[in-house]
Structures are given as C-alpha cells and as structure tokens.
Amino acid sequence: MSIPANHPRRESLLIREKLVEGYKRNIVALEGLIAHGRGECFDYLLGEKTHGFALKAIRAAVAHLLLAKHPVISVNGNTAALVPREIVELAEVTGAKLEVNLFYRTREREEAIAKHLMEHGAREVLGVGDDASATIPELFSERRRVSPRGILIADVVFVPLEDGDRTEALRKMGKTVIAVDLNPLSRTARMASVTIVDNIVRAVPLMIKEAIQLKSMNRDKLEEIVRNYDNNRVLQEALETILERLRELSSSQLILQPY
Numbered sequence: 261m262s263i264p265a266n267h268p269r270r271e272s273l274l275i276r277e278k279l280v281e282g283y284k285r286n287i288v289a290l291e292g293l294i295a296h297g298r299g300e301c302f303d304y305l306l307g308e309k310t311h312g313f314a315l316k317a318i319r320a321a322v323a324h325l326l327l328a329k330h331p332v333i334s335v336n337g338n339t340a341a342l343v344p345r346e347i348v349e350l351a352e353v354t355g356a357k358l359e360v361n362l363f364y365r366t367r368e369r370e371e372a373i374a375k376h377l378m379e380h381g382a383r384e385v386l387g388v389g390d391d392a393s394a395t396i397p398e399l400f401s402e403r404r405r406v407s408p409r410g411i412l413i414a415d416v417v418f419v420p421l422e423d424g425d426r427t428e429a430l431r432k433m434g435k436t437v438i439a440v441d442l443n444p445l446s447r448t449a450r451m452a453s454v455t456i457v458d459n460i461v462r463a464v465p466l467m468i469k470e471a472i473q474l475k476s477m478n479r480d481k482l483e484e485i486v487r488n489y490d491n492n493r494v495l496q497e498a499l500e501t502i503l504e505r506l507r508e509l510s511s512s513q514l515i516l517q518p519y
C-alpha cells in the first residue's frame with residue numbers, strides 16, 4: 261500500500277507495513293502483529309520519543325555488551341522485520357553473536373529470519389535447526405531451545421521484544437538480560453537486568469552510536485556505568501513520564517481544530 265508523503269501518521273504506518281511485509285515473508289508471526297499493537301499503544305503514551313530513562317538504560321546495556329565474554333543478541337520475528345541491518349551492525353560493533361530464538365518456532369521461520377539477517381550483512385546466525393540443541397532449564401515454551409555456542413554459554417543476552425518467562429529463566433541461570441520493551445509494566449521489563457523502555461526502531465540505532473563511543477573507554481569506566489545503573493529507578497521514571505504526560509494532556513485542549 262502506498263502511504264501519502266504528508267500523512268500525519270506516516271512513520272507509524274510505515275513501521276506497520278514492514279511488519280506486514282515480514283509476516284508475508286514468514287519472518288513475523290501473526291501474533292507479532294498483535295504484539296506490535298500493544299507496543300504502539302505504549303509508544304503513544306510516551307509521546308513516540310526516546311526519553312532520558314531510555315538513554316540511561318541504553319548506556320548501561322551497551323556497557324554490559326562490551327564487558328561481556330560471550331554477548332549474544334537473540335533475534336525474533338518482529339526484531340528481524342523492523343531493524344535487520346541495525347541489529348547486524350550492533351552485533352558487529354559489540355562483538356556479539358546473533359541467534360534466532362522464537363516463541364512461535366517453526367523451521368521455516370527460523371530459516372527465513374536467518375536468511376533475512378544474512379541478506380543484511382550477518383556473517384553467522386546461530387539457533388537454526390539442529391544448532392538449537394541445548395535447553396534452558398525450567399522453560400517450557402519453544403524459546404527453551406538454544407544454541408550451545410550462543411545463548412547457552414552467554415553471560416549477557418540482549419532479548420529485544422521478549423516474553424517474561426525466558427527473561428526470568430535466563431536470569432535464574434545467572435545471565436545478564438537486556439530487554440527493549442515499550443511496556444514498563446510487562447514481566448520482561450520487570451525481570452530484565454536492564455530495560456530499555458523505547459521503540460526498538462529508535463533504540464537499536466542509538467545503541468550502535470553509544471557502542472561506537474563507549475568502545476574507546478577502559479573497562480573500569482564501563483564497570484562504573486554498570487555499577488551505577490538502577491533498573492528499578494528507570495522503570496519508575498518511565499511510569500512517572502507516562503503519568504506526567506497524561507496529566508498534562510488531560511488538562512489541555514485535546515480537540516484538533518479543522519483548518
């Protein structure tokens with residue numbers, strides 16, 4: 261569908277188109293479209309922009325990735341459809357491995373996502389087919405199947421757009437979990453070690469920029485960033501921002517005047 265250049269909601273509609281296209285190419289699960297709708301709602305409440313609390317989380321997340329011995333970026337359908345080039349670039353800059361990990365796992369989707377990432381510059385994608393031969397304990401969804409060269413041995417796992425169960429299971433295994441989730445109330449947001457409350461389309465490009473900057477910092481400085489980070493505070497700030505925004509909006513003129 262062609263979206264008029266002057267449509268007031270053009271950006272948002274273009275993002276939807278990417279997901280629909282991803283669905284048609286077997287990359288995005290049908291349920292992924294619903295998940296996006298939930299995200300859109302929270303993005304609306306946040307004013308569709310990156311806030312200071314997200315920037316703090318991005319800094320800590322990148323510091324974790326750069327300090328990690330085995331950093332892994334876990335890719336699902338929505339992530340692959342929305343930010344394929346960026347996620348590959350983030351893996352390059354931080355030295356992380358890319359692994360496909362799906363809630364609605366099918367062999368066709370695993371392969372379609374890996375191919376899509378390869379087309380966007382990935383050199384290797386773990387977690388496809390027999391490579392996902394290891395199991396995350398106490399996890400019963402298809403997400404339990406992971407690569408023994410990837411998520412199984414990872415010390416830091418980046419899980420954009422996740423479901424809470426796996427975040428919890430990965431934390432129990434002693435791993436640091438970084439999530440991107442527009443919903444600060446989700447189980448993922450509350451279980452993760454670092455939660456970036458922002459739209460993935462804005463957050464990942466900012467993570468790349470931050471990684472390029474932080475790469476020249478010594479380990480002591482990176483460790484200091486990680487030590488001073490407080491995820492609970494970040495989630496509180498996200499909720500306060502939503503509250504404040506709703507308070508402001510509810511006391512202002514809401515009806516758009518036709519011209």
Ligand code: PTJ
Nearest residue numbers: 291292295296298299336337362363364441442443459460
């Ligand atoms: O590709 P699969 O099979 O692994 O499935 C992926 C989905 C996303 C369908 C699956 O993980 C799922 O059902 O996730 P949930 O439990 O619906 O959680 C998705 C979370 O991502 C929700 O809290 C949304 O608010 C949030 N979200 C959706 N779109 C975005 C987002 N957060 C950041 N940026 C977005 N664009």
